[in-house]
Amino acid sequence: MSFATQLMDTALIIAFIVAVLAQIMSMIRLVLGPSTGDRILALDTMVVNAIGLIVLLGIAQGVRIYFEVSLIIAMLGFVSTVAYARFVLRGDIIE
Amino acid sequence: MSGDIIMTYAIAISLLVGAIFALVGAVGLLKFNDSMTRLHAPTKVGTVGIGAFLLASMLHSFTYSEGSMHELLIMAFLFVTAPISANFMAKVNIHRRACDTPPEPPRDDTWSTLNVPEEDKHVAPEPGASHHV
Numbered sequence: 001m002s003f004a005t006q007l008m009d010t011a012l013i014i015a016f017i018v019a020v021l022a023q024i025m026s027m028i029r030l031v032l033g034p035s036t037g038d039r040i041l042a043l044d045t046m047v048v049n050a051i052g053l054i055v056l057l058g059i060a061q062g063v064r065i066y067f068e069v070s071l072i073i074a075m076l077g078f079v080s081t082v083a084y085a086r087f088v089l090r091g092d093i094i095e
Numbered sequence: 096m097s098g099d100i101i102m103t104y105a106i107a108i109s110l111l112v113g114a115i116f117a118l119v120g121a122v123g124l125l126k127f128n129d130s131m132t133r134l135h136a137p138t139k140v141g142t143v144g145i146g147a148f149l150l151a152s153m154l155h156s157f158t159y160s161e162g163s164m165h166e167l168l169i170m171a172f173l174f175v176t177a178p179i180s181a182n183f184m185a186k187v188n189i190h191r192r193a194c195d196t197p198p199e200p201p202r203d204d205t206w207s208t209l210n211v212p213e214e215d216k217h218v219a220p221e222p223g224a225s226h227h228v
Binding site: 004005007008010011012014015018019021022023025026028029034035036037038040041042044045048049051052055056058059062064067070071074075078081082085086088089 | 183
């Protein structure tokens, strides 16, 4: 049991580090991004990685209340991505 | 007892797989050199990585507490909405001409993404509007 638990804890730490690295990389792309589409893509990736970070936090603390947080962030992220893209495409969000 | 050990190994493996996928998606977003190519890395690979994290969370809740399938909802929502937002961002790239424009359609005058009405030209300008007149 102990080796499996140790492996899970190590994997959790690795997953945390990777999620933070992914968040930093997409932040760099958000700053660099030559075109508007790249910046929208970087923001969308940051939302998805934030969901991953919150899920990992829920695993690490062993609590179930982070489910609602990640669900709301997922829905808001999709809506905001579509709103950004619609604003660029149409010049307006609600016509 | 041995079931718990197997489930713990499964959690560790799905966490590692998710970490690899998320890292590959983020590196692809950072290192690719074209807007349309960059679109592919996080919208597919990164989403699969987060899906593996959610699977690990589901297995963890089944192993260490009474268990719940709630993460399936987030997973389904992410997997359904990722292609839709990728399609929207590809449309933005074509619209802003940040990529190669697709070849002209055979019968219509232009693609609908590039077809900006005359009264919207001031809010949606075309950066490379030379051939469009």
